[in-house]
Amino acid sequence: MTTHPVLSVDKLSTAFRVERRWREVVRSVSFTIGPKETVALVGESGSGKSVTALSLMRLTPRDSSRITGSVILGGRDLLQLPDAAMRQVRGDEIAMIFQEPMTSLNPVLTIGFQIAEALILHRGMSRAEAEAETVRLLDKVRIPAATSRIHDYPHRFSGGMRQRVMIAMALACRPKLLIADEPTTALDVTIQAQILELIKLLQEEEGMSVLFITHDMGVVAEIADRTVVMYGGEAVETGTTADIFARPAHPYTRMLLSAVPRLGSMAGHPHPVPFPKIDRTTGLPAPPEEIPDTVARAERPVLEVQDLTTRFEIRGGLLGRARGRVHAVEKVSFDLRQGETLALVGESGCGKSTTGRSVMRLIEPLSGSVLLDGEDIMALGERELRERRRKMQMIFQDPFASLDPRMTVGAAIAEPLVINRLASRAEAREKTAELLRRVGLSPDMAGRFPHEFSGGQRQRICIARALAVRPRLIVADESVSALDVSVKAQVVNLMLELQAGMKLAYLFISHDMAVVERVSHRVAVMYLGEIVEIGPRAEIFGNPQHSYTRRLLEAVPVPDPARRREKHRLSNEELKSPIRPLDYVPPERLYREVSPGHMVQVSDSAPPLPVVAAA
Structure with a gap:
């Protein structure tokens, strides 16, 4: 028995008017999505994948865009529907979730009101019925205490929880098709793994089809039945995900797969190894070159950090009195040698970026010492600090925001x-x-x-x-996390080449464990402002001791479709709040040495810390 596709796209082309001329950015793209099937649309920024999704939904600017071809859903061509009928299709038969949930949610309306609005509009429910259904939907997407949280505003949720709210909103009208446009790109690796598992689970329960747009081939392997590879506005390769990973035919597909960092690929390599350089005509990698040991172990460390502590006061009430403190960085200690890369890893909110800014004194720490070439940075006045900053420079996540x-x-x-x-x-x-x-x-x-x-x-x-x-030291704060996979590989290789040539010390701040494994000599894992495990890269990845380190590693997507059906042992817990009462005294932390240079916090099973509300 032949099943009809849920969505059939034929020769879809989209052009935009630029300086009085039509410029085609999507050219003759065709694919189908079957019932309960997940199709991945994959490619780098500028390949046309997001424009394809917006064209399906007819969300491109009406006056400056032109869409041709056909998009058949339920026997109707969406491109020919009147505006009123298309509005009914959106949210009812096709739902869409975007990369940044905060820009999709109205900040002045509660999340319960926003979800209920769709139920009242599309399903004709009363306000009371819609509120009861909203609670059920929030429970379904695993948001704890859903009954009380429907009255919260979007800013009260973490990034991962906001994305769950968006998924709940998308599911409200039981759509036939869910379009997910880079829904996990901005999320930490553990939250990304939770969202991917959630989408797969809901797809099984609801029986919906999914069009998943991404540039991450690891995510494609985790979630997609079939894959459409886009390059320069065209679909250059289409097939089952297993076939595309096993036998990529197009050079661009081979290049994308070659540039994917694979966890465990550094086993046996004592030093960082650049990504293999890709031949753009064949898509095949050249053998990677191992960088010789550049670490100056005999000399004094370039950077010595001891008991660094940074806290922020939370004020509230009419008089603006302090009501609590964010313990952002708590007694962090490490050193960093010439020619060495120490990676600081952890989820958003763990304190790694605050640590980098505190080392630079872009944020003033509460206490501790920071020695740069033996000189205490904390003791310097403003003028002397400005002069010493020549020796330490910072590279930020968003280069556009860093440049005038x-x-x-x-x-x-x-x-x-x-x-x-x-x-x-x-x-x-x-x-x-x-x-x-x-x-x-x-x-x-x-x-x-x-x-x-x-x-x-x-x-x-x-x-x-x-x-x-x-400089002697560069603090790289998520400096490659916003880049496409192949561009990320090029920038990482550049940083490694510069380190080898100039003997630079890098404090590499990242949540991307696969990239960290490739570039680092040593790794420090941060959780709630503290270093819970630190040691040589091979030890942290090969013999992780702390439960949080193991959780980070287990959440990394594996670019192998054969392992897609494996269930991840994931916790749906959010990262605990670092906000503490004013009278809170942090407990003394003890560490044990697992092997030379490999230390782990022994208070792994410490009782929960007291928390105060931010409001």
């Missing part, structure tokens, strides 16, 4: 040289050209503005600017 949009990139790179009196303006121009070459860009790009570059190129510019003052 009104300043050419050449001026942005030259500025620290001129301000620190390291070069005249003429010399700074010459050094800027040299730095652009060093990070793989052309010197003639110096006259362009940040918006004229891709995300990967902008991050290279930020690296060039950080290198301008010849």
Whole structure:
């Protein structure tokens, strides 16, 4: 018996009007989605995958876009429906969830009101019936204490819980098809694993089909029955996910798969190994080159951090009195040697970014010591600190937000040289050209503005600017997490090459465990502001001792469709709050040595910490 597809897309093309000309960004894309089937639309930024999804829903700008082809759902061509009928289809027969839930939720309405609104509009329920159904939906997506939380506003939820709210809203009208556009990209690895498991479970229970849009091939292997690979606005390869992973035919597909970091691939490699360089015509990787040991073990560490503590007061009430404190960083200690990479890993809210900013004194710590080449940074005045910051530079997650949009990139790179009196303006121009070459860009790009570059190129510019003052230490705060998989590989390789050539020390802050395994010499795992495990990379990945470290590693998506049916042992708990009462005294933490340099907190099974509400 032949089953009809839930959705049939034939020769879909989308063009946008740019400067009075039509520019086609999606060209003749065709695919089908069967009942209860998950189809992944995969490709890098700019490949056309999100525009394809918006075109299916007819959500592109009416006056400046043109959609042709056919999109058949339930025997009707969605592209030919009147606007009123299409509005009824959206949310009722097709639902969509986006990458950033906070931009999809109204911040001034409770989440219960927003979900109930869809039920009243599409299913004709009364307000009381809609509220009861909202509680059932929130229970279904595993939001604890759903009855009380329907009256909460979006800002009261974590990123993972907000995405669950969006899924509950999408499920409200029992759609035939769920379109998920990069729904896990902005989430931590453990939360991503929970959301993927939730979507799979709900799909089985509700019997809906899923169109899953992503650039992460590990996620594709976890969730998709079939895969459509997009490149340059075209579908270049379509097939079962198992076939595409086992026998990729198109060079671009092979390139995507080759660039995926695989957990465990570094076993037997004592030092960081760059990603293999990919031949863009064949998509095949060259053998990776192992970087020689660059760590200066005999010398004093570049950075020595002892008992670093950073807290933020929470104020409330009419008089703005302190009501509690965020214990963001609590007695953190580590050192970092020349030519070494120490990775700080953990979920959002664990304190790793605050640690990096506290080391730089971009945030003022409460106590502790930070020695840079033996000098206590904490004891310096403002002027001396500004001078010492030449030795330590920071690369942030979002390169566009780090660059002045009104300043050419050449001026942005030259500025620290001129301000620190390291070069005249003429010399700074010459050094800027040299730095652009060093990070793989052309010197003639110096006259362009940040918006004229891709995300990967902008991050290279930020690296060039950080290198301008010849630092000893670079704090890289999620510096590759926002990049596509192949661009991420290129930027990581660049950082490793620069480290080998300039003996740089990196404090590499990340939640991407597969990338951390490839780039780091040592790893420190943070949870609720504390380091719970620290040691050589091979020990942390090969012999994890703390339950939280094991949880992080178990949540990493495996790019192997054969393991798709395996159930992950995942907790649906959110990261506990680091907010404590004013009189809270942190317990003394003890560590045991598992092997040389490998320390784990023995208070793994400590009683729950007291928590106060933020309000």
